[in-house]
Amino acid sequence: xxxxxxxxxxxxxxxxxxxxxxxxxxxxTMLKSRHLFAVAMLSGIYSLLSAAFFVSLDAVDVxxxxxxxxxxxxxxxxxGAMLLTSRREKPVISNRxxxxxxxxxxVGSVLFYATIDMPAFGDPNAPxxxxxxxxxxxxxxDEIAVPNIVTAxxxxxxxxxxxxxxxxxxxxxxxxxxxxxxxxxxxxxxVDDVPVGDPKDGE
Amino acid sequence: MEHLILRVTTKILFAPILxxxxxxxxxxxxxxxxxxxxxxxxxxxxxxxxxxxGLDATKRALPQNFLVVGMVVGxxxxxxxxxxxxxxxxxxxxxxxxxxxxxxxxxxxxxxLLVEFGVGMAVASTMLTIFYHFAGREPEIDPKHW
Numbered sequence: 001x002x003x004x005x006x007x008x009x010x011x012x013x014x015x016x017x018x019x020x021x022x023x024x025x026x027x028x029t030m031l032k033s034r035h036l037f038a039v040a041m042l043s044g045i046y047s048l049l050s051a052a053f054f055v056s057l058d059a060v061d062v063x064x065x066x067x068x069x070x071x072x073x074x075x076x077x078x079x080g081a082m083l084l085t086s087r088r089e090k091p092v093i094s095n096r097x098x099x100x101x102x103x104x105x106x107v108g109s110v111l112f113y114a115t116i117d118m119p120a121f122g123d124p125n126a127p128x129x130x131x132x133x134x135x136x137x138x139x140x141x142d143e144i145a146v147p148n149i150v151t152a153x154x155x156x157x158x159x160x161x162x163x164x165x166x167x168x169x170x171x172x173x174x175x176x177x178x179x180x181x182x183x184x185x186x187x188x189x190x191v192d193d194v195p196v197g198d199p200k201d202g203e
Numbered sequence: 204m205e206h207l208i209l210r211v212t213t214k215i216l217f218a219p220i221l222x223x224x225x226x227x228x229x230x231x232x233x234x235x236x237x238x239x240x241x242x243x244x245x246x247x248x249x250x251x252x253x254x255x256x257g258l259d260a261t262k263r264a265l266p267q268n269f270l271v272v273g274m275v276v277g278x279x280x281x282x283x284x285x286x287x288x289x290x291x292x293x294x295x296x297x298x299x300x301x302x303x304x305x306x307x308x309x310x311x312x313x314x315x316l317l318v319e320f321g322v323g324m325a326v327a328s329t330m331l332t333i334f335y336h337f338a339g340r341e342p343e344i345d346p347k348h349w
Contacts, residue, residue: 080337173329
């Protein structure tokens, strides 16, 4: 494989790095926070930052989905789920923290070791860019004739996959209806007991 | 009259959000977007309505029964397109069978439009169903709980 691609530190790469730094910062803030409302909001911020990162990677369709689903619907559903439980997470006192830390460091170092074999960021000769991806780009204008290749792959070339995805979403809706809806124990009626959390917690 | 600003903003934004969802839905062939994103945006408009005017008002505007129909019809539209292409002599979801004589792949365009519309309908109905069921369990939130 003739690999003469040398990655350079362009402004775009700097932007990517700063976005990734912010993602890590948000993730650690979520880990430390015990206030579930703040955690739900931070998960929305995390999705929005991921969407910005995907835009910078030129994956606008993925970014659009992440912004709509991750930052939009998920936050609302998280808040809805939070209302059914307490407002604050109980502090976890664990004496197994050193073991967990050791496992995390071991797995992390293996993953870092694996990245050495990966193609450089933006390498035009990376396997993702040369084999099937290139074929879709070349054949879509002749075979499907829609300008957005992502749509051509999603709805036509991989139409069967998308049928399965739609089925998954349909199944999720049916499952929620069965668990919480008219067929459930409470018959879909509002819960009239008092919220679990202590009112003082929310202040 | 609580939350006057939120109510006015929601009333102004509701229709444009629905319009944007339709744009994302039917412009998916040409730009970013498609059924999944459009369905989510469509349901977000109604979730915004529910957050401002209460779930009961939203359920009067768009009853749960409609959503069940939307879920089923959306999925059946997708699967039905696949079955239709098989009946017309092609493979499952091989859209060229929809317009075999076309020289500019009209069958592909029609097929993608139909399945994306099915996806949008199924996603919007499912998201709203999940939201209705989660939000419908809890009495009104006491502001001091925030």
